[in-house]
Amino acid sequence: MKSYAIIGGGFTGISVLAQLLDQPDSKHISITLFDTPEKLAVGTAFAEDVRTNLLNRPVNTMYFREQGDFGVWLEKTISSKPLALDAFIPRSHFGQFLCYQLRQCQQLAAQRGIRLRIVPQRVVDLLPQDQLFQIVTGEGGNGHYNRCFLCLGTTTCHDPYGLINQAGYYDTVWPVNRIEINNNESVAIIGSRLSAHDAAIALASRCRKIYFISRKGMLPRKVSGYQNIIPQVFTQMEIKRLSATYGKITIAQLFRLLRQEFAANNCSLSQFIQHSDPGITAMSILLALNNNISYAWRQLNEQQKQRFILRWQARWQQLRIPIASPNAQKVEELFACGQLEHLHGNIVIKPQAKGFKISIPGSVSVLVDKVINASGISSSPENYPLVHRLMQQGIAAAHPFGGLKICSDSLCLLNTEGIVVPGIKCIGQLTIGEYYAVGNIDVLHSQARLAVESRWHDTYSKMACVGE
Ligand SMILES: Cc1cc2nc3c(=O)[nH]c(=O)nc-3n(C[C@H](O)[C@H](O)[C@H](O)COP(=O)(O)OP(=O)(O)OC[C@H]3O[C@@H](n4cnc5c(N)ncnc54)[C@H](O)[C@@H]3O)c2cc1C
Structure with missing residues (x-):
């Protein structure tokens, strides 16, 4: 029997849990999920807080297992009046949905006789011992595991101006x-x-x-809604074709594809970049491309990635991550009245x-x-205490474009020499260097599936992941 540890129980951690339970051989595994009680299921983004904290996507674009499941659950559980599926609603509602999903996972595990343990503690260390890992929490050793998923989520740079410990x-x-x-x-x-x-x-x-x-x-920029778009030009197949034809992919080629994708949807990429109001179609195209943009990033060489970061990174984030129009309007009013x-x-x-x-x-x-x-999310692995420990032990290495070095085909951790570390996979924000567009549930959902379904390495192996 293999024992799995999932460290971090936000959207990503419980997506991994759900995927593990769905595996045909799941009867022969035991699973332990670690997170603090207040963060369990909801993570950082979807915890209980003020109701003005809105999801940045409408109801019908948020999901856990499959498109539409959040809306169906909301209608049954929370909504007393007919629900507008295109509404931007409080983030805590999605958190409540994730708590429900975690309860479903617990029930499913019980029905199938799978041992699922939830440990309400923070993991402080992960120590390789023979072919296993010992997990240490703030309260001491907490078992040995064959395989471990790092789903540590987002963190912030806590002290950009050196003010920590100052009153106020x-x-x-x-x-x-x-x-x-x-x-x-x-x-x-x-x-x-x-x-x-x-x-x-x-x-x-x-x-x-x-x-x-x-x-x-x-x-x-503000977004007032989304429409359903199916990518026609900026597809993984087309990117693969470019790569096969030219031997390499450039940023210029990708922008050309993006321009064609916009044109196929009767939209202009240059207008989108220049105008302060991006328009619903343009934002919907980018939402639909989350997984493909991440795929395209993985096909670029280091030099092209560097070029994108220097020229586009800040601008792209501003273009790509809009604010829901009800909140944009409130902020405009605060500016207008001088508050x-x-x-x-x-x-x-x-x-x-x-x-x-x-x-x-x-x-x-x-x-x-x-x-x-509120300086935003950090991509530096040093800001995660557990990852800092792994780096000190030499079993994790910083990626030049943020987060940790991983094998892109299986999400296995790589050490400083590019050698696959047996038994550890990493998902979410810490894969930003390799996956780029990780701040959305689409890529996290795909990663959770890939991490569970792709092969594991039980011994150290030199980049054996590629193409397997
Ligand atoms: C404020 C905010 C709003 C967002 N809104 C949206 C949105 O509307 N739509 C959307 O698609 N995306 C949104 N995102 C992007 C979001 O990051 C992802 O959608 C998703 O919630 C990330 O999930 P996660 O599990 O990877 O990370 P997190 O939610 O950060 O969860 C990681 C979990 O790991 C735990 N953890 C960390 N270290 C340890 C440790 N050592 N031991 C045990 N547990 C540990 C943490 O306690 C946390 O619960 C938002 C992000 C933020 C920050």
Whole structure:
């Protein structure tokens, strides 16, 4: 009997669990899932919090096992009136759906006689011993396992301005409802993307003045809905064909394909890039391409990837990750009435006897009572304490484009020498260097399936993953 450990029980961890239970030989395995009680099933994104934290995609585009399952569950469980499937609803509803999915997995395991244990603890170490791994949690050793899935999810850089331990500094924006603020206080939110918007909307009725502070001054664009699009040109088959014809894929070739995909849907890529309102069709094309963009990234060579990062990375994120229109409208109103301001440039934040001084070269300084870090998701493996331990032991290596080195065909971990580490697969944000577009449920869902169905390595092997 093989024993599996899943470390991290957010969307990705429980997707792996569901896939494992569906395997024909699942009767012969035991599964242990590790996560803290407050994060179990909901992870970081979908935990209980203020109701103004909205999903960035409408109901009909969110799912767990298959398209449409979230909407069906919502209609049966939560909604008292007819449900608009194209509505942007609170993220916590999707969290409740994931809790339901976890209960379903527990029932299924019990029915099939599969041993499923949930350990409500954080894993602090993973120690290779012979052909097994010993898992150590904050409370001590917690068993030996043959195989392990790292589903550690997203993390943030907690201290971009060196303010940790200062009174009035919040190192993360989640959950927003724990942030203490008074009506006459002012707050600076580090960042100007989606999490910063969530915080501003949630705090607006509770404070006097809000500042977004960012280096580049970019704001996300708004999206008012999505339509169902099936990729016609930017397909994995077409990308494979290009690769076979030219021997390599370039960024220019991929943009050409993207332009053709837009044209096939009566849309213009250049208008999409230039205009502040991206339009429903354009955003729907990009949503439909999540898995294909990740695939295309894996076909680029290092030089082309580097070129994309330097030229497009920041802009692409702004284009690709929009804010739901109900919240975009609230933020526009806050800007219009002057309660919200955006300060950008090379900002310096200095703690004062009371509060913080925010200075921007060539502009006046402002004083604020509180500072909240909403600087976004980090792709540095060093920001994950467990991964830091694995790197110290030499069983994990940083990927040059973020996250960890993995074998793209099986998601097995690679060590510093490119050798497959037996028994460990990695899924989600930590695969960003290899998979690029990992901040959406489509790619995570595909990865969970691939991780469960692709082969395992029980001994160290040099890149044996490729093409197997
Ligand atoms: C605020 C926010 C909103 C988002 N909204 C959307 C959306 O609307 N639609 C969408 O498609 N995507 C959204 N995303 C993208 C999102 O990241 C993914 O869709 C998905 O939720 C990520 O799931 P995950 O399980 O990989 O990560 P997470 O949700 O981060 O879960 C990882 C889990 O691992 C646990 N963990 C970490 N380290 C350890 C350890 N050492 N021991 C035990 N457990 C550990 C954590 O406690 C956590 O529960 C959002 C992301 C964020 C951050």
